[in-house]
Amino acid sequence: MATHRFDPNFTDHVVGAMGPKTSPRLRQLMTGLIRHVHDFARENELTVDEWMAGVKMLNWAGQMSDDKRNEGQLVCDVIGLESLVDEITFTLADEAKDAPTATAILGPFFRADTPYRQNGDDIVKTKPADGEMAFMHGRVIDFTTKHPLVGATVEVWQASTNGLYEQQDPAQVEFNLRGKFKTDQDGRYYFYCLRPTPYPVPDDGPGGKLLELMDRHPFRPAHIHIIATYDGYRPLTTQIFDRKDQYLTNDSVFAVKDSLVVDFLPRKDDPQAGLELNYDIKLVASESATNGT
Amino acid sequence: MATHRFDPNFTDHVVGAMGPKTSPRLRQLMTGLIRHVHDFARENELTVDEWMAGVKMLNWAGQMSDDKRNEGQLVCDVIGLESLVDEITFTLADEAKDAPTATAILGPFFRADTPYRQNGDDIVKTKPADGEMAFMHGRVIDFTTKHPLVGATVEVWQASTNGLYEQQDPAQVEFNLRGKFKTDQDGRYYFYCLRPTPYPVPDDGPGGKLLELMDRHPFRPAHIHIIATYDGYRPLTTQIFDRKDQYLTNDSVFAVKDSLVVDFLPRKDDPQAGLELNYDIKLVASESATNGT
Structure with missing residues (x-):
């Protein structure tokens, strides 16, 4: 198989070193990883200095990471790996006929302890002077039957106009x-939020350094994060993107999918918001792929 | 080109995001890295949990690394990457006809501030009870002319019988x-050292965890590190390995090459050592590949 001029047995030797107690899945993953990393090094005749620069960058990522920040994840994000893994997950689910709404990456700013709020509440507790208010509403429905799901949870989070999520910004x-919302008797959720705005990923670590070296901007297009859950249904993690955003086609972490692009429309006669966004979320029963319901 | 069932444009999109100011070499390396990482993820249908486990391991490596320890390097070493990069470097030098002695990885225990010693000195300043003493000697010669190189520097370092280098062991x-030695008027260096013994790489971090997951032992075969330098000649970094070592064919970091395996022979009539090792080091003039000398 080897078409290069280096030791043709080296990679087989490394792969073959794995012992019999290696789990089958780990063996598969490590075999693939070792082969690709070795091919990458050979094809590009990687030098010691270049390899060491990579090691330093990886160590730097770990050293910057803590409870509030995951720089290793950001490094993966800027080379598209998190979005690709998300696409793989979605494609496999779609082949199993249980992925009605496209998914997107969770990102590093989710908080598990977000409180429930009432439908109609305003999640903009600290108002930025330059924020545009929007009324976001929609239904959570069963993908197959189209029936509304009553009491489903819709969790949302977004950055403020300064590009920071609340845990980054004192x-x-x-x-x-x-906020988390429960759908009402008609399966509806509704609340006030900001029209989202684009923001840069942090640029003070190896993720930012990589972007600079690749002559790329750090901006993510404006988006709102959503997680929707309902008992007996598959949970959905996604993001929705504002069609008018200038970074829609060059998201620094490559998370945009066409089906996740939404339109903020003018809203009349509402003193709380000049825009509205209607977005329905379709969930699929956990067992529908196997029991045919 | 795509033979998979995922978005055929995704990887091109990520690669194509690089801007015009990217340096040609960085563009080449990042293009190769992104394509291999993406192919790895698609071919193995990498899951979110598996990817996250990898991110955690990389962050962990950085968090364990400091001035005395480089865990990112160790992770590369256990998948053979440092040795492969060394082989690539050596092969390219060999093609340029300037690599007379095979190279090996530097490893993480080199110290730039090692003192010079006199030929004939004993580098075993703290004697382990189970150590076997050896007299190591040889010449540093010009690869082409075979003439001895007078005043060349030969630097050596080795672990003690407990598997620890001095900076790891109070x-x-x-x-x-x-020690560093200068060759004498005949180009000779000579000193007393230990017959080297095998030792495990550190197993308390992600490098050790990877070895455990791959059902591999952590041992390196017994070796002595050497760096040889001489003005106007290419510096040489290598390791020599004891032919009798049980780990010669399954070094945990894959650094062994046939030409680096040496024989410790019985030594008679020397109260300081029962073994001896004769090892000549061939250096090549920096310009010989281009000026034909």
């Missing part, structure tokens, strides 16, 4: 621009 | 089992 009150 | 005096 000037925002806790849980600003976050 | 029980060893500083610079134990290390």
Whole structure:
């Protein structure tokens, strides 16, 4: 198989070193990883200095990471790996006929302890002067039957206009621009939020350094994160993107999919918001792929 | 080109995001890296949990690394990457006809501040009870002319019988089992050292965890590190391995090459050592590949 001029047995030797107690899946993954990493090094005749620069960058990522920040994840994100893994997951689910709404990456700013709020509430607890208010509403429905799902949970989070999520920004009150909502008797959720705005990923670590070296901007297009859950249905993690955003086609972490692009429309006669966004979320029963319902 | 069932444009999109100011070499390396990482993820249908486990392991490596320890390097070493990069470097040098002695990886235990010692000195300053003493000697010669190189520097370092280098082990005096020597008027260097013994790489971090997951032992075969330098000649970094070592064919970091395996022979009539090792080091003039000397 080897078409290069280096030791043709080296990679087989490394792969073959795995012992009999290696789990089959780990063996598969490590075999693939070792072969690709070795091919990459050979094809590009990687030098010691270049390899060491990579090691330093990986160590730097770990050293910057803590409870509030995951720089290793960001490095993966800027080379598209998190979005690709998400696409793989979605494609496999779609082949199993249980992926009605496209998914997107979770991102590093989710908080598990976000509180429930009432439908109609305003999640903008710290108002930025330059924020545009929007009324976001829609239904959570069963993908197959189209029936509304009553009491489903819709969790949302977004950055403020300065590009920061509340846990990154001491000037925002806790849980600003976050909330969990339960759908009402008609399966509806509704609340006030900001029209989202683009923001840069952090540029003070190896993720930012990589972007600079690749002559790329750090911006993510404006988006709102959503997780929707309902008992007996597969949970959905996604993001929705504003069609008018200038970074829609060059998201720094490659998370945009056509079906996740939405339109903010003018809203009349509402003193709380000049825009509205209607977005229905379709969930699929956990067992529908196997029991045919 | 795509033979998979995922978005055929995704990887091109990520590669194509690089801007015009990217350096040609970085563009080549990042293009190769992105394509291989994406192919790896698609071919193995990498899951979100598996990807996240990898991110955690990389962050962990960085968090364990400091001035005395480079866990990112160790992770590369256990998948053979450092040795492969060394082989690539050596092969390219060999094609340029300037690599007379095979190279090997530097490893993480080199110290730039190692002192010079006199030929005939004993580098074993802290004697382990189970150590076997050896007299190591040889010449540094010009690869082409075979003439001895007078005043060349030969630097060596080795672990003690407990598997620890002096900077890892408070029980060893500083610079134990290390030294720099200058060749004499005949181009000879000579000193007393230990017959090297096998030792495990550190197993308390992600490198050790990977070895465990791959059902592999952590041992390196017994070796002595060497760096040889001489003005106007290419510096040489290598390791020599004891032919009798049980780990010769399954070094945990894959650094063994046939030409680096040496024989410790019985030594008679020397109260300081029962073994000897004769090892000549061939250096090549920096310009010989281009000026034909």
